[in-house]
Amino acid sequence: MTKIILVLCYIIVAPFIGAILEGFDRKISARMQRRVGPPIRQPLFDVIKLFKKQIIVVDRSQSFLIVSYLLLTIMTGCMFYAGVDLLMIFFVLSSAAVFVYFAATVTGSPMSTMGGLRELVQDMAYEPAVLLAAVGFYLTTGSFEIDEIINQDTSAIIKMPGFFVAFVFILTIKMRKSPFDSAQSHHPHQELVKGLTTEMGAKNLAYFQITEWYETILMLSVEALFIINKNPISYLVAVVVILATYFLEILIDNSSARMKWQDMLKLSWFVTLLAGGVNLMVLMLIG
Numbered sequence: 001m002t003k004i005i006l007v008l009c010y011i012i013v014a015p016f017i018g019a020i021l022e023g024f025d026r027k028i029s030a031r032m033q034r035r036v037g038p039p040i041r042q043p044l045f046d047v048i049k050l051f052k053k054q055i056i057v058v059d060r061s062q063s064f065l066i067v068s069y070l071l072l073t074i075m076t077g078c079m080f081y082a083g084v085d086l087l088m089i090f091f092v093l094s095s096a097a098v099f100v101y102f103a104a105t106v107t108g109s110p111m112s113t114m115g116g117l118r119e120l121v122q123d124m125a126y127e128p129a130v131l132l133a134a135v136g137f138y139l140t141t142g143s144f145e146i147d148e149i150i151n152q153d154t155s156a157i158i159k160m161p162g163f164f165v166a167f168v169f170i171l172t173i174k175m176r177k178s179p180f181d182s183a184q185s186h187h188p189h190q191e192l193v194k195g196l197t198t199e200m201g202a203k204n205l206a207y208f209q210i211t212e213w214y215e216t217i218l219m220l221s222v223e224a225l226f227i228i229n230k231n232p233i234s235y236l237v238a239v240v241v242i243l244a245t246y247f248l249e250i251l252i253d254n255s256s257a258r259m260k261w262q263d264m265l266k267l268s269w270f271v272t273l274l275a276g277g278v279n280l281m282v283l284m285l286i287g
Helices: 002-032 042-052 061-081 086-105 110-141 146-150 161-174 202-225 233-255 261-286
Strands: none
Touching (some): 002 202, 042 202, 061 086, 061 202, 086 110, 086 202, 110 146, 110 161, 110 261, 146 202, 161 233
8 A cells, every 4th residue: 555655646746846856956057157047836837838839740659759758757657666676667767768769850850860869878878877776786685676675774875885976977967967968958058959859849848848857756766775774764864865966966067068978978987887887896795
């Protein structure tokens, strides 16, 4: 019953929390740039406005692909809060990313297609760190099951500091923050217009934005796995760590120039191998 409640809460509450986080993101970013900034609820207003716009799509299959992306992401989050195998969760999440690539390229737009190709490069950049994190949890707790991971006597981060560093690093890519926003940017400094979402409009763009909110909450929830243990206080510590990480992402976004995709790929793999790889070898030696 508890898992059913958690799954329902994720389906209903997650997009609103994601929208509020984005609202704080915009407000804090504006203050860092000496602007007043929009209201905290502005992301919700934007999505509501998109649903009211006239639907004009370049290719009808784009709607199917975007909705599939949304549903697969929701399913991934439901699997996470149902306590399913962590490795399976990451595989399903990777499958969801394929649909947004096809949604971008099916239109035939050169800007959108290039954004889709860069999205695949971003997937290549962060996937090794995500999969290594799953392996690290297994070596630390002896299981891929989420219930087993959060019911340990000590937090996983004690034995997985390198994996944590690598995971937080790739969150910048996953959340499309500078300097790793080559595929799609929230700011008007892209040479690809809006890149991935150039040809998305009305409901399709709204579905994409809602999916981003779901995915943000899912990735932050995975980050919490590094902190949570049997002690109830660890849940509060996990929330503090998540908020600190989110603020760090905003700070990096507003203080970094966009990096070329080639440099992003090299840097992300370097950090993954250095931090995660060394941590992996240590766990294998002491295990």
